[in-house]
Amino acid sequence: MTTARNTPRGEAPHLPLALIVDDDPDFASSLELLVKREQFQTRTAASLAETRRAIAADRPDVILLDMGLPDGDGLEFVRSEKASLGAEVIVITGQASVDSAVEALREGVLDYLVKPIDRARLRATLANVARTRALKTQVHDLRGDLRNLGRFGPMVGRSKAMQSVYDLIERVAPTDAHVFITGESGTGKELVAQTIHQLSPRHEGPMLPINCGAVSPQLIESELFGHERGSFTGAEKLHKGYFERARAGTVLLDEITEMPIELQVKLLRVLEAGVLMRVGGTEPIPIDARVVAASNRDPAEAVKQGKLREDLFYRLNVFPIHLPPLRERDDDLELLAEHFLEELNASSGQKKSWTRAALDRLRAHRMPGNVRELKNLVQRAFILAGDEIWRESVPIADGLAEPSSPTKLQVQMGSSIADTEQRLILATLEHFQGDKEKAAQTLGISLKTLYNRLNVYSAFRAGAEDR
Ligand SMILES: Nc1ncnc2c1ncn2[C@@H]1O[C@H](COP(=O)(O)OP(=O)(O)OP(=O)(O)O)[C@@H](O)[C@H]1O
Ligand SMILES: [Mg+2]
DSSP states (O other): OOSOOOOOTTSOTTSOEEEEEOSOHHHHHHHHHHHHHTTOEEEEESSHHHHHHHHHHHOOSEEEEESEETTEEHHHHHHHHHHHHOSEEEEEESSOOHHHHHHHHHTTOSEEEESSOOHHHHHHHHHHHHHHHHHHHHHHHHHHHHHHHSEETTEEOOSHHHHHHHHHHHHHTTSOOOEEEEESTTSSHHHHHHHHHHTSTTTTSOEEEEETTTSOHHHHHHHHHOBOTTSSTTOOSOBOOHHHHTTTEEEEEETGGGSOHHHHHHHHHHHHHTEEOOBTOOSOEEOOEEEEEEESSOHHHHHHTTSSOHHHHHHHTTEEEEEOOGGGSTTHHHHHHHHHHHHHHHHHTOOOEEOHHHHHHHHHSOOTTHHHHHHHHHHHHHHHOOSEEOGGGSOOOOSSSOTTSOOOOOOOTTOOHHHHHHHHHHHHHHHTTTOHHHHHHHHTOOHHHHHHHHHHTHHHHHHHOOO
């Protein structure tokens, strides 16, 4: 996408470019008109030799290629040069033949159109080309942002280790390949799955995560594949499962190693056939969901222990992505700490900032819960601290303090009573791990007052809920 294109005067450089290849000039110019109406620039070529020249000069986004050309066969050309075309191909033919259509699709062409051209179909196919190009541009721009700011979509970090992760996401997102994400607890596996979804052609569809370890083994099959009315006691209504609801979207099979082994067998069969059957159903239903799996166990180890079926693992592990633990990400910890603090400042209208000592204390902590643990620590420090977050407000036990000693709340001169009250209430609640009764009792207020106050702070809590 970085290659400059020599754009004739009057053509918008940002429009995608279509190269129309046909030796019949009348047909070529009428097709040109149709394609222009879909917001494409166009070039034409009448032979394979001209096509090669046009590709080298103009780098088209899509080639609409006639099958029979004076100097050779269009499909043969695609077969031998697909890798270097750098463009999508739509094959056009005068005569429909099932064999050549199948062959064309096998060569990876985007579509196969028969003359006279069906406009609606051409439109849909070109819209697909434009979307893919827009996504590629977006991903490319994201790469630019990342170098400058240490961000990739919703992900923060600029360490080498994370740059490699971004590279992988960038490569796999536009495809439909299964992805298997591994990494310690809290390293951002679900966030990676979301990023892949957002950067994929399916981003307008839903992204549904299911935690395979959290659903009871009796229910998980119907959760995944749905059930028909009356298929078992309690099945009062027809229920569509995750795979059906994620139509045109993505399913995240989280904690896949916790899925009961019998269901793994079924899942494999469903993935291989591309169709599912609801529990108690007889109609096969085609699947249109991309499958991403995640686990914080080593999947090879889980296979050895018989927790994950080897054949399912290979099926899902088409594109593995491993997330490094936070301790292997250089300075990302500080970048993340700043990022989470900024989020809290933005959602509460405050302007708190880190002191060097507080950041050093965070860095010195081993952080077994990785990014999630860091995020929680930042939220708690935010509650405890005044405008500057001091070392003492970072709630990490350092071996010197009594484990049960209450954390200190820091109040600066110049703070308002309302602000101090809010911080005292939230800090007390934090100290009692969310037990509202104990907190209210200690604060000497009624439970009702506590609830009222918390409602007022709810904008803040919306940001702090993730733990
Ligand atoms: N690189 C990152 N940038 C910004 N936020 C992140 C990043 N990585 C993780 N987070 C945040 O940290 C929290 C934990 O991330 P996530 O839930 O994706 O981790 P996980 O690996 O799926 O955890 P678990 O192993 O517990 O399932 C989320 O709030 C997520 O938004
Ligand atoms: Mg997760």
